[in-house]
Amino acid sequence: MxxxxxxxxxxxxxxxxxxxxxxxxxxIVGNEVADRLAKEGSKTxxxxxxxxxxxxxxxxxxxxxxxxxxxxxxxxxxxxxxxQLTRHExxxxxxxxxxxxxxxxxxKRIGIRQSALCHCGEADxxxxxxxxxxQLHCSERKHVWPTGTSLHTKLWGSxxxxxxxxxxxxxxxxxx
Numbered sequence: 001m002x003x004x005x006x007x008x009x010x011x012x013x014x015x016x017x018x019x020x021x022x023x024x025x026x027x028i029v030g031n032e033v034a035d036r037l038a039k040e041g042s043k044t045x046x047x048x049x050x051x052x053x054x055x056x057x058x059x060x061x062x063x064x065x066x067x068x069x070x071x072x073x074x075x076x077x078x079x080x081x082x083x084q085l086t087r088h089e090x091x092x093x094x095x096x097x098x099x100x101x102x103x104x105x106x107x108k109r110i111g112i113r114q115s116a117l118c119h120c121g122e123a124d125x126x127x128x129x130x131x132x133x134x135q136l137h138c139s140e141r142k143h144v145w146p147t148g149t150s151l152h153t154k155l156w157g158s159x160x161x162x163x164x165x166x167x168x169x170x171x172x173x174x175x176x
Contacts, residue, residue: 096127097155131154144168
């Protein structure tokens with residue numbers, strides 16, 4: 001299935017691809033051929049397997065987890081420190097991670113603001129700018145992160161890192 005998706009994605013880079021359900025037996029030539037081939041395939045002898053349903057399900061689940069981790073640099077959503085936070089803190093961090101928040105960059109994108117520019121006038125008000133470089137929040141940033149901290153740590157770090165990010169947002173008074 002993954003190979004099929006890769007082929008479709010490759011094709012979609014140069015061609016408009018539309019997947020559409022078509023009812024069987026409607027006289028569409030390609031559909032009639034596919035229907036005939038499916039019927040032929042269902043009549044072929046199946047190879048015997050010693051796998052139980054439970055074993056097959058476990059193998060499939062493990063392969064899916066492995067593929068997900070490879071595609072997402074080892075990230076495991078079940079181990080995300082986000083789950084250890086209060087609901088309020090989770091909301092703050094999640095909004096900053098996705099960029100769907102009360103910062104001007106998002107508000108302009110959805111048509112609420114005319115400009116994405118930060119109130120400091122130096123750059124667009126993005127999560128990166130707000131958390132890392134906005135001059136309006138230097139003192140709060142130094143208070144929370146005296147030695148400086150990467151954006152990745154602020155948004156994807158330990159429970160303590162994420163709590164510090166939520167605290168920073170709260171003390172700045174920025175609506176996220």
